[in-house]
Amino acid sequence: MGEELLWVEIQDNIGWIKINREKKLNALNQNLIDALHHTFIDFQNNPEVRVIILTGSGDKAFVAGADIAEFSDFGPSEAARLAAHGNRVLFDQVAHLEKPVIAAINGYALGGGLELAMACHLRIASKNAKMGLPEVSLGIIPGYGGTQRLPNLIGKGKAMEMILTGDMVNADQALLLGLVNQVVQPEDLLESAVVLAERIIKNAPNAIKNAIKAINAADGSKSGFQVEEMMFSNCFGTEDFKQRVNAFLKKR
Numbered sequence: 001m002g003e004e005l006l007w008v009e010i011q012d013n014i015g016w017i018k019i020n021r022e023k024k025l026n027a028l029n030q031n032l033i034d035a036l037h038h039t040f041i042d043f044q045n046n047p048e049v050r051v052i053i054l055t056g057s058g059d060k061a062f063v064a065g066a067d068i069a070e071f072s073d074f075g076p077s078e079a080a081r082l083a084a085h086g087n088r089v090l091f092d093q094v095a096h097l098e099k100p101v102i103a104a105i106n107g108y109a110l111g112g113g114l115e116l117a118m119a120c121h122l123r124i125a126s127k128n129a130k131m132g133l134p135e136v137s138l139g140i141i142p143g144y145g146g147t148q149r150l151p152n153l154i155g156k157g158k159a160m161e162m163i164l165t166g167d168m169v170n171a172d173q174a175l176l177l178g179l180v181n182q183v184v185q186p187e188d189l190l191e192s193a194v195v196l197a198e199r200i201i202k203n204a205p206n207a208i209k210n211a212i213k214a215i216n217a218a219d220g221s222k223s224g225f226q227v228e229e230m231m232f233s234n235c236f237g238t239e240d241f242k243q244r245v246n247a248f249l250k251k252r
């Protein structure tokens with residue numbers, strides 16, 4: 001189940017998942033996406049787990065994005081499959097999980113990393129966290145729900161600004177925007193996530209499950225996510241995309 005990719009533990013009704021790819025800033029490759037998928041299923045099915053906390057290893061990154069090396073030579077049809085698969089097995093799975101998932105954002109949450117944090121139900125950021133959707137700098141757009149979940153969380157105007165500029169925001173700015181629920185010192189991050197989890201665990205599991213379902217029903221329409229997948233794949237196969245991704249991989 002990809003034990004080397006993830007550290008997984010259950011303690012006091014909390015299911016812990018730590019993404020363990022520190023050298024690549026926890027960038028999400030396909031193996032990692034599949035390992036996360038299976039772990040979320042295990043936690044969903046385990047009655048001992050009441051709340052899940054997701055974080056990244058190291059003090060630099062939560063997740064620095066989808067693995068750019070993995071999609072650098074993709075064309076539109078492969079990109080369409082990539083987005084559809086990732087959304088189905090991970091991003092939508094997390095958003096619609098019946099147990100709350102807290103993202104403990106311990107550093108960079110960029111691109112697919114911020115999209116993963118936004119698919120979670122709650123977000124706590126450490127003071128050193130930086131968040132953004134820099135896809136347009138690579139000649140593509142967010143493909144894992146970012147164009148839908150960001151405006152839902154912070155409003156259309158600010159989401160336009162973040163997505164069209166690709167600029168990052170720091171933790172305090174993210175708090176003001178409503179992108180994260182709390183900002184804490186790095187050394188307090190995991191304990192703060194536990195305190196939040198405990199405040200939820202004292203409530204009725206069935207009520208929590210139903211509340212998540214009801215709140216999710218207020219999200220943008222399903223077709224918005226489908227348009228995003230289409231526009232995402234449209235960007236692939238352009239010269240711009242190839243040049244920009246190669247520049248990143250060759251260290252600019």
Ligand code: COA
Nearest residue numbers: 023024025027064065066067068069108110111112134135
């Ligand atoms: N995909 C693949 N590899 C990534 C990655 C990603 N999204 N983000 C970081 N890495 C890798 C780097 O290539 C590097 O690998 P190497 O040591 O084998 O060369 C390693 O992680 C460390 O990253 P590096 O860029 O050297 O760290 P930095 O401190 O100079 O910069 C960032 C940190 C986050 C600003 C920079 O890594 C970055 O811009 N990452 C890409 C962010 C992005 O565009 N994400 C959206 C993708 S759709």
